[in-house]
Structures are given as structure tokens and as C-alpha cells.
Amino acid sequence: MRRKLTQRGKDRRRQLMEHAAELFAERGYHPTSVSDIVESLGVGKGVFYWYFSSKEELLAEILRESHQDLRRRQQQAIGDEPNPVMRIELGIRATIEWFLEHRKYFTLFQFAASDERFAPVLRRNHDVAIADAVRHIKEAIVDGLVADQNPEMLAEAIVGACNQLTRTYVFDRHEPVDRTTEAAVSFCLHGIVGK
Amino acid sequence: MRRKLTQRGKDRRRQLMEHAAELFAERGYHPTSVSDIVESLGVGKGVFYWYFSSKEELLAEILRESHQDLRRRQQQAIGDEPNPVMRIELGIRATIEWFLEHRKYFTLFQFAASDERFAPVLRRNHDVAIADAVRHIKEAIVDGLVADQNPEMLAEAIVGACNQLTRTYVFDRHEPVDRTTEAAVSFCLHGIVGK
DNA sequence: AACGTTCTTGACCGAATGGTCAAGTGCTCG
DNA sequence: CGAGCACTTGACCATTCGGTCAAGAACGTT
Numbered sequence: 001m002r003r004k005l006t007q008r009g010k011d012r013r014r015q016l017m018e019h020a021a022e023l024f025a026e027r028g029y030h031p032t033s034v035s036d037i038v039e040s041l042g043v044g045k046g047v048f049y050w051y052f053s054s055k056e057e058l059l060a061e062i063l064r065e066s067h068q069d070l071r072r073r074q075q076q077a078i079g080d081e082p083n084p085v086m087r088i089e090l091g092i093r094a095t096i097e098w099f100l101e102h103r104k105y106f107t108l109f110q111f112a113a114s115d116e117r118f119a120p121v122l123r124r125n126h127d128v129a130i131a132d133a134v135r136h137i138k139e140a141i142v143d144g145l146v147a148d149q150n151p152e153m154l155a156e157a158i159v160g161a162c163n164q165l166t167r168t169y170v171f172d173r174h175e176p177v178d179r180t181t182e183a184a185v186s187f188c189l190h191g192i193v194g195k
Numbered sequence: 196m197r198r199k200l201t202q203r204g205k206d207r208r209r210q211l212m213e214h215a216a217e218l219f220a221e222r223g224y225h226p227t228s229v230s231d232i233v234e235s236l237g238v239g240k241g242v243f244y245w246y247f248s249s250k251e252e253l254l255a256e257i258l259r260e261s262h263q264d265l266r267r268r269q270q271q272a273i274g275d276e277p278n279p280v281m282r283i284e285l286g287i288r289a290t291i292e293w294f295l296e297h298r299k300y301f302t303l304f305q306f307a308a309s310d311e312r313f314a315p316v317l318r319r320n321h322d323v324a325i326a327d328a329v330r331h332i333k334e335a336i337v338d339g340l341v342a343d344q345n346p347e348m349l350a351e352a353i354v355g356a357c358n359q360l361t362r363t364y365v366f367d368r369h370e371p372v373d374r375t376t377e378a379a380v381s382f383c384l385h386g387i388v389g390k
Numbered sequence: 391a392a393c394g395t396t397c398t399t400g401a402c403c404g405a406a407t408g409g410t411c412a413a414g415t416g417c418t419c420g
Numbered sequence: 421c422g423a424g425c426a427c428t429t430g431a432c433c434a435t436t437c438g439g440t441c442a443a444g445a446a447c448g449t450t
Contacts (some may be wrong), residue, residue: 004415006426028310030225034408045427046411055246055408112311114302115223123367153360153378161352161360161386168351172318183348191356199448228437241441246397251440321415344405 013051015041023060025104029059029111056185060121063112066105067125073098074132084140088192089185092158096166096181106171130155137192147194158188208246210236216257219300224254224306250265258307261300262320266292271329279335283328283387284380287353291376301366325350332387341390343381353383 005013019041023032035053040049052058077094081087093143099106102174112118140146146154162184169180200208214236229250233243247253271290276282276289294301304320304383307313312342328350335341364375 004426008417009426012427026311028225028312029347034409035407045409046430049409050427065258080449087235094368107309114306114309116221126363141358149381150378152376153364153375154382156359156363157356157378157382163359164314164351164355165348169348179345180294181347183352185388186344186389187352194381194385195239199396203447207397215420228439229439240439241400262394355443 009051012047016048016051017062020058021066021104021108024059024062024111025107029108029115040080059108059112060118062105062108063118063121063125064103067128068106069102070095070098070105071128071132083145084136085145085189085193087136088140088158089189091133091136092162092185093181095162096170096177100168100170101160103171106167112117123192126159129159133158138179142194143169146192149192149194154192156189159169161188161191202245204246205298207242211243211246212253212260216261216299216303217308219254219257219304224303224310225376240383251312254307255313257300257303258313258316258320261297261303262323264297265290265293265300266323266327271366273304278340279331279338279379280340280388283335283353284384286328286331287357287380287383288376291372291379294361295365295372296364301362324354332368335387341387344387344389349387352386356386358384 007188016037023040026032027036034048035045038045039045048058052061052169074091074094077090079090081090096106102124109122122146130152134151137146137151137154141148141151165180165187167183169175170177211232214228217233218232218235220232221227229243230240233240236242243253247256269286269289272285273282274285276285304317307317325347329346332341332346334348336343336346360375360379360382364370365372
């Protein structure tokens with residue numbers, strides 16, 4: 001990898017990342033070789049090692065950038081909504097929608113979570129996501145909208161429930177996203193509000 | 196792999212599976228070679244291929260058998276409890292406890308979910324688990340204990356929330372399991388009951 | 391003790407794989 | 421035009437991997 005990238009270089013980099021992400025998601029990280037990536041793109045192997053110092057670094061980079069993108073989407077969806085519970089709902093909806101449009105990253109996050117080498121990156125992403133949710137939950141507790149429980153645990157539970165519903169209905173069974181989203185929102189809001 | 200196994204053979208087979216599961220969980224499936232497995236056990240490579248026809252078959256077998264074990268534990272914990280909501284709670288508690296005692300399988304399930312080759316086995320395991328939970332949820336709905344929503348979706352949400360809480364607090368942060376379990380139970384029961 | 395079966399050995403194989411590099415191409419700007 | 425940097429090529433390399441197999445050890449049965 002070199003420092004100075006022209007526009008052409010930046011485009012190639014993006015192209016490599018997007019394409020690699022698709023292959024990784026389809027066949028898995030380890031079974032997808034660097035040769036697979038460059039060959040299906042019709043370029044030489046040297047191109048890969050011009051932009052990335054290793055296959056490992058490539059995936060780490062993909063994980064970082066895609067999570068940034070998801071977060072941007074969440075913040076955009078939340079806007080300046082004043083009600084913290086509503087902000088959580090909007091966040092949930094935005095997340096499910098984003099994964100629907102970027103299916104490949106779902107599998108990727110999942111694989112990375114099972115590999116020690118990517119744990120640091122993934123953990124950082126996860127911490128950021130939880131911290132975001134915790135901020136809203138704390139505010140909701142202060143406002144008396146949500147049961148006074150450990151906000152971090154509530155945040156983790158929300159993330160877990162949404163991910164599972166998304167995986168099963170949106171990816172495995174290809175059912176319409178609407179009902180899944182409604183179920184996720186309903187379950188999570190009742191779960192945090194606590195009768 | 197051959198058919199007739201003596202007691203000695205069965206023991207070897209178990210030993211291989213347990214040991215491989217540990218290595219897979221520690222270093223990952225692909226980075227752990229068949230040579231790694233047999234060498235750290237002090238046996239020749241032929242031993243492995245006497246009991247398993249391939250590395251892939253080994254992991255599939257591990258996934259199947261460990262899930263059976265988890266299920267046995269759940270059923271044992273539930274016993275003949277008459278209240279369906281209570282059965283769900285007991286199931287949640289048993290699951291978290293089981294994963295605490297069998298940490299290695301948590302990572303393994305996660306990896307397998309990201310690899311197409313193991314999708315069939317994992318999907319089957321998952322379907323069984325959801326069907327189990329759905330039975331209790333349906334009964335709870337009939338009894339008027341739980342909101343009349345899609346029982347499968349509620350089951351998925353429960354599984355997701357529990358897995359996430361278990362992963363974060365029990366595995367990543369090594370916090371005491373009690374508070375995590377209580378949070379999971381509370382969140383899930385409120386989530387399904389629906390205010 | 392002898393015989394068939396179960397189990398074990400470890401050298402060996404072909405087929406990748408991640409990564410390197412000397413050589414060359416094409417773009418940009420003075 | 422030509423110098424210099426950004427980019428590309430693809431043969432090559434050391435290594436490792438999953439899997440085979442002929443040979444033999446250990447066991448159980450009679």
C-alpha cells in the first residue's frame with residue numbers, strides 16, 4: 001500500500017473493497033483467495049498489494065468503512081427527533097433497512113466475530129454502536145419512559161434481537177421486511193419499557 | 196470412517212471431536228489444520244481419516260452433537276413446569292448456563308453461520324430450537340399470557356437477545372452471569388408479553 | 391497360538407495459497 | 421517532449437493444506 005492516491009487509485013481501491021466484500025460474503029473469507037479477487041476483476045495480483053498490505057488488512061478496512069456507513073445512516077434517520085424512545089425506534093428501522101441494502105456485510109460481520117484476528121476492529125464497531133444506543137436509553141430513563149435497568153444491557157439486547165430477526169426473515173427466508181421491522185420494534189420497545 | 200466402532204474407537208472419536216472443537220474455537224476453523232489436530236493429540240494423521248471422512252464432516256458432526264446436548268439440557272431444566280411463560284424463562288436460564296460451561300461451541304456456531312457449507316446443519320439446529328420455543332409461546336398466547344403476535348418472530352427475538360447478551364457479558368467481558376441472565380429474562384418476557 | 395478385524399503410522403502427493411518483485415505502462419505536469 | 425511518479429503485470433516462491441495409502445500394531449475371539 002502506498003500513500004498518495006490519485007482519483008483513479010481511489011476508485012480502484014473502492015472497487016477492490018466492494019468486490020472482495022461480495023466474494024467474502026458469498027464463499028467465505030478463507031476460501032476466497034486473493035487470486036480469486038483480482039482474477040474476477042481482470043487485473044493482476046500486484047494491483048491488490050499496491051492498495052492493501054495483506055488480505056487481513058483488506059477485511060479489517062471493509063469492516064471499518066461499512067460500519068461507518070451504517071452509523072451515518074442511523075444518524076441521518078434519527079435527525080433531531082426529540083423523543084429518545086422514538087430515536088431508538090428510528091435507529092432500529094434504519095439499521096434493518098441498511099442491512100437489507102447491504103446484505104453482504106451481514107455475513108461478513110458474523111464471520112469476523114468468530115475470528116480472533118478481527119476481534120479488535122469488530123469490538124470497536126460494536127462499542128460505538130452500543131454507546132450510541134445507550135445515550136438514547138439513558139435519556140429515556142431520565143424522562144421516565146423506560147425502566148431503570150442497566151442501559152448497556154438493554155442496548156445489547158436490542159442489537160441482538162434485531163440482528164436475529166433480520167438474519168432469519170430478511171436473509172434466510174426472504175420475507176417482506178415490514179413485518180419483521182414491526183416485530184423487532186415492538187419486541188424491543190416493550191422489552192426496554194418493562195410493562 | 197468405518198462403521199463398527201469398539202469402545203476404544205468411540206473414545207477416540209469423542210476425543211478427536213472435543214479437541215478439534217477447542218482448537219477451532221481458539222484459532223478458527225480454516226486456520227486449524229488437520230495436522231494441528233492430530234499432532235497436538237500425539238497421533239498420526241491416519242487416525243483422523245479413520246473416524247471422519249473429511250475436516251468438513253467433522254465440524255458438521257460437532258455442530259449436530261453439541262446442539263443435541265444443549266437441547267437435552269433445556270428439556271431437563273424445563274421438566275414438567277405447567278406455566279408456559281415459566282418454561283420459556285427456564286429455557287433461557289438453561290441455555291445461558293450451558294453456553295457458560297461450553298464456551299467453545301458459541302464461537303463455533305457463530306463461525307458456522309457465516310459459512311455456506313455448514314448452513315444446512317446450522318439451519319436444522321436453529322429450526323429445532325425455534326420450534327421448541329414456539330410451542331411454549333403458542334400455549335402462552337392461548338392462555339392469554341402473551342400478546343397475540345407471530346410466535347416464530349417472538350422466538351427469534353428471544354434467541355437473538357439472549358445470544359447477544361451472553362456473548363457480550365459472559366464471553367467478551369467475563370462478568371458474572373447472574374445479572375446477565377436476569378436482564379435477558381426480563382427483556383425477553385416483557386418483550387413477548389407486550390405491555 | 392493363530393486369525394481376522396479394528397485401529398495407527400507417517401511419508402507422500404497434487405493443488406492451492408498469500409505474498410514478492412523486476413519489469414513495464416500510462417498519466418501529469420513542467 | 422521528457423522526467424518522474426502512480427499504477428499494473430504475471431511469473432515465481434516458499435509453504436501449507438486436505439487427503440491417501442501401504443504397511444504394520446493392537447485387540448478380540450476362538
